Amino acid sequence: MKTVWVEGATGKAGKRVTAALAAAGLAVRAASRHPGVPTANVTPVPFDWADESTWAGSVAGADALFLKGLDVLDDAASVIARLIATAPRAEHVVLMSAFGVDKAPAAAPRARVEQAVRESGRNWTILRPNWLMQNFDEDDAVYARAIRDDDELYAGSGTHRAAFVDTRDVADAAVAVLTTDGHHRRGYDLTGPRSLTFAEVAETLSAASGRAIRHVDADLETHRAHFARSGRPDAWVEHMMELFAFVRADVFDGVTGDVRRLTGHAPRSLEDYARSACSCP
Ligand SMILES: NC(=O)c1ccc[n+]([C@@H]2O[C@H](COP(=O)([O-])OP(=O)(O)OC[C@H]3O[C@@H](n4cnc5c(N)ncnc54)[C@H](OP(=O)(O)O)[C@@H]3O)[C@@H](O)[C@H]2O)c1
Incomplete structure (x- = not known):
């Protein structure tokens, strides 16, 4: 084995x-x-x-x-x-x-x-992988605590988009590359089926939960303070700030077919994720 x-x-x-x-x-x-x-x-x-x-x-x-x-x-x-x-x-x-x-x-x-x-x-x-959907309910430092406690999705993203991917599809892709041939010396870009603004994400989480979750799109210093409240090291806070600079540069705004190519099934949508995330608001 x-x-x-x-x-x-x-x-x-x-x-x-x-x-x-x-x-x-x-x-x-x-x-x-x-x-x-x-x-x-x-x-x-x-x-x-x-x-x-x-x-x-x-x-x-x-x-x-x-x-x-x-x-x-x-x-x-x-x-x-x-x-x-x-x-x-x-x-x-x-x-x-x-x-x-x-x-x-x-x-x-x-x-x-x-x-x-x-x-x-x-x-x-x-x-x-693009941004993981499970950040919304499993990663307190990034989004989950503010969503759960305050109905707030903190993301200094403006109206820029990301093609969030369900971590279950990342796992399915990992199984594919580890159990089938043809994946050596190859890279795969794993995304969900649609590129979404964070305001659209908040709408989808609200519809699934019956709550009114709002996208908080404040200035950079407000976001830095938000991430700093997580208690994570300064280097991680700066890493998050860099990631949101990439969001605003549209680095994450792209849908690929690699999840389907590797797994044989369509990537899960944010609606699929929101329905299945039992601790999702
Ligand atoms: N989150 C996203 O949206 C996203 C998207 C694309 C790529 N990524 C990449 O994925 C990675 C994060 O993956 P994830 O979101 O699955 O991680 P995660 O949920 O934050 O999990 C952290 C894991 O790292 C382990 N860990 C932390 N410090 C450790 C240490 N000193 N030694 C050994 N293990 C340690 C933890 O295990 P214990 O605490 O049990 O030791 C835990 O299993 C990052 O490299 C990130 O760039 C993330």
């Missing part, structure tokens, strides 16, 4: 990738700082990016790696290169990067992470 090591296995993407791979019959080593209990085909394993002594034991025996990477570390590319080197048996590395990184300057940190994976000497596949 093929063994896949999944990093960030308790996160929005990683937990769904773990479940989908296990359901597809692969053995999963589910890596995080908070490993839970084993389930069918899933072995939780301790892993901490900040503690290199945890790496070798965590990746041991893996035939493939699913990495979601590191966002706010200057030397993320070299850290990821060292991690891959720790897993000599892993023939295939799947990186969850982000939509638009292939168009970023080569010196941009995320572009350097992709480069490190391409130069790892392994077979590689890069998945580049």
